[in-house]
Amino acid sequence: MIEISVHKKLQSASGTMLLDVQLEIEKGKLVTLYGKSGAGKTSLLKIIAGLLPVEKGRIQVENSIWLDSYKGINLIPQKRNIGLVFQEYALFPNMTVKENLLFALARNQNKKSVNDLIEIIDLGDLQYRKPDTLSGGQKQRVALARALVKKPQVLMLDEPLSALDLEMRQKLQEYVLQVHKEFKLTTILISHDISEIIKMSDYLFELDYGKIINQGVPTEVFTHNKDFTKFKLTGEVINVVKQDFISIITVLIGKDLVKVVADDNEAKKLNIGDKVLIASKAFNPIIHKL
Amino acid sequence: MIDWSPLILTFKLAFITTILLLVVAIPLSYWLAYTKSKVKPVIETLVSMPLVLPPTVLGFYMLIAFSPSNAFGNWLDEWLGLRLVFSFEGLVLASIIYSLPFMVHPLQSGFSNLSISLKEASYVLGKSKLTTLFKVLLPNLKTSLLTGIVLSFAHTIGEFGVVLMIGGNISGKTKVASIAIYDEVESLNYDAANTYSLILFAITFVILLMVYLVNGGYFKRIIS
Numbered sequence: 001m002i003e004i005s006v007h008k009k010l011q012s013a014s015g016t017m018l019l020d021v022q023l024e025i026e027k028g029k030l031v032t033l034y035g036k037s038g039a040g041k042t043s044l045l046k047i048i049a050g051l052l053p054v055e056k057g058r059i060q061v062e063n064s065i066w067l068d069s070y071k072g073i074n075l076i077p078q079k080r081n082i083g084l085v086f087q088e089y090a091l092f093p094n095m096t097v098k099e100n101l102l103f104a105l106a107r108n109q110n111k112k113s114v115n116d117l118i119e120i121i122d123l124g125d126l127q128y129r130k131p132d133t134l135s136g137g138q139k140q141r142v143a144l145a146r147a148l149v150k151k152p153q154v155l156m157l158d159e160p161l162s163a164l165d166l167e168m169r170q171k172l173q174e175y176v177l178q179v180h181k182e183f184k185l186t187t188i189l190i191s192h193d194i195s196e197i198i199k200m201s202d203y204l205f206e207l208d209y210g211k212i213i214n215q216g217v218p219t220e221v222f223t224h225n226k227d228f229t230k231f232k233l234t235g236e237v238i239n240v241v242k243q244d245f246i247s248i249i250t251v252l253i254g255k256d257l258v259k260v261v262a263d264d265n266e267a268k269k270l271n272i273g274d275k276v277l278i279a280s281k282a283f284n285p286i287i288h289k290l
Numbered sequence: 291m292i293d294w295s296p297l298i299l300t301f302k303l304a305f306i307t308t309i310l311l312l313v314v315a316i317p318l319s320y321w322l323a324y325t326k327s328k329v330k331p332v333i334e335t336l337v338s339m340p341l342v343l344p345p346t347v348l349g350f351y352m353l354i355a356f357s358p359s360n361a362f363g364n365w366l367d368e369w370l371g372l373r374l375v376f377s378f379e380g381l382v383l384a385s386i387i388y389s390l391p392f393m394v395h396p397l398q399s400g401f402s403n404l405s406i407s408l409k410e411a412s413y414v415l416g417k418s419k420l421t422t423l424f425k426v427l428l429p430n431l432k433t434s435l436l437t438g439i440v441l442s443f444a445h446t447i448g449e450f451g452v453v454l455m456i457g458g459n460i461s462g463k464t465k466v467a468s469i470a471i472y473d474e475v476e477s478l479n480y481d482a483a484n485t486y487s488l489i490l491f492a493i494t495f496v497i498l499l500m501v502y503l504v505n506g507g508y509f510k511r512i513i514s
Binding site: 046049050051076077078079080082083084086088090091092093094103104106146147149150 | 413414415416417
């Protein structure tokens with residue numbers, strides 16, 4: 001179990017923002033931080049990694065306390081057992097792929113783990129190349145492998161796949177899922193991509209303006225939309241956006257736009273301009289006084 | 291035939307100064323690049339002062355400070371056996387201060403331009419600040435290092451005022467090439483002055499040309 005409670009003022013584009021979150025992450029789960037850019041997701045990862053100081057906070061991972069501002073405990077990043085994959089990869093340009101991995105070895109650690117990772121993550125052909133000569137997807141694999149060399153308890157990935165094309169992204173999602181299971185990691189992922197989140201994560205925290213505004217199992221969070229009511233409504237399909245294996249359908253009801261998640265088979269039948277019926281059975285209607 | 295000792299002395303001075311400058315400037319520029327301290331602007335200003343101050347001003351105050359008739363100079367002399375006025379050691383110290391901005395500026399901007407996540411990635415991988423500096427940061431600052439080394443070297447070769455003030459004109463000890471030229475002109479010995487000048491001109495030209503070629507990627511292009 002990882003318990004995180006953080007209180008920090010952040011300077012954002014729109015002025016000072018207070019990052020104030022409490023969250024608990026079960027051991028061995030893959031959780032996603034989701035939210036608009038500037039919501040504080042990357043800052044939260046950096047705080048967990050010890051790269052960003054906080055005013056108040058407490059971070060406990062299993063039985064070890066990484067941060068406790070009341071007791072004056074604040075482990076340096078070097079002492080926190082984490083693997084971090086940066087958004088811009090942060091591979092060391094002066095080292096080859098293999099040297100990047102070897103650099104990550106702890107003292108007295110066997111080189112075998114580097115060779116194992118080269119095998120698991122398919123880096124054999126790339127190991128003697130410098131990062132500058134690699135494609136985005138290749139760099140990402142190296143960054144993932146490097147983060148795993150010292151066998152971290154917690155793996156954190158900051159929008160690792162956003163810059164990749166769909167095919168490469170799907171392949172890398174598999175790699176991440178594979179190592180997550182194989183190394184029995186607790187993984188924290190930042191992602192914007194709804195289908196990626198539904199495919200990969202066990203749990204979701206949605207951040208907005210420094211606060212957690214929503215959390216739960218991804219499919220429930222994304223389908224439980226305030227705009228859903230028990231009423232049946234008819235509308236017109238405005239847009240169909242395919243996201244891997246689900247589609248987001250935008251429907252115009254009266255003057256309001258409503259987004260609906262549909263699976264591929266349903267989405268295939270729908271064309272822009274079609275009249276559709278939207279109904280909800282599971283949830284109670286919500287009443288707002290206007 | 292001209293006396294070669296001023297030229298040899300010049301290059302010896304430039305070489306030692308550059309090595310010592312590296313030792314001083316790497317930690318200093320690292321600190322300047324990453325600190326959030328409020329005294330940073332003051333330190334930056336002090337480092338840059340030799341760029342605008344007449345060298346004679348610097349030389350004058352060093353002369354006063356290091357003179358054995360002074361408390362500080364006397365202390366250096368008695369306790370460390372260092373006589374910094376009219377000596378080679380004094381020249382080295384003066385040159386280090388005088389060429390400091392030429393080493394610190396390229397290194398500082400090099401550190402600042404490196405992505406912060408390189409440093410963070412290394413820390414997260416459990417590496418100390420020192421390991422990170424030597425294994426990750428400095429190897430990616432090769433062009434900045436080269437620029438700093440060459441500019442300090444060339445600048446030390448070219449200094450005159452500060453050397454004259456604190457070193458004087460002692461043959462084989464403090465008489466560097468730039469002073470030898472002045473000396474020869476004073477005694478209307480234009481041929482010798484011309485020879486020294488030509489040699490200095492040629493050498494500094496070649497050194498600077500090398501920097502621009504290397505930093506402009508010219509050699510890389512030839513190889514590939």
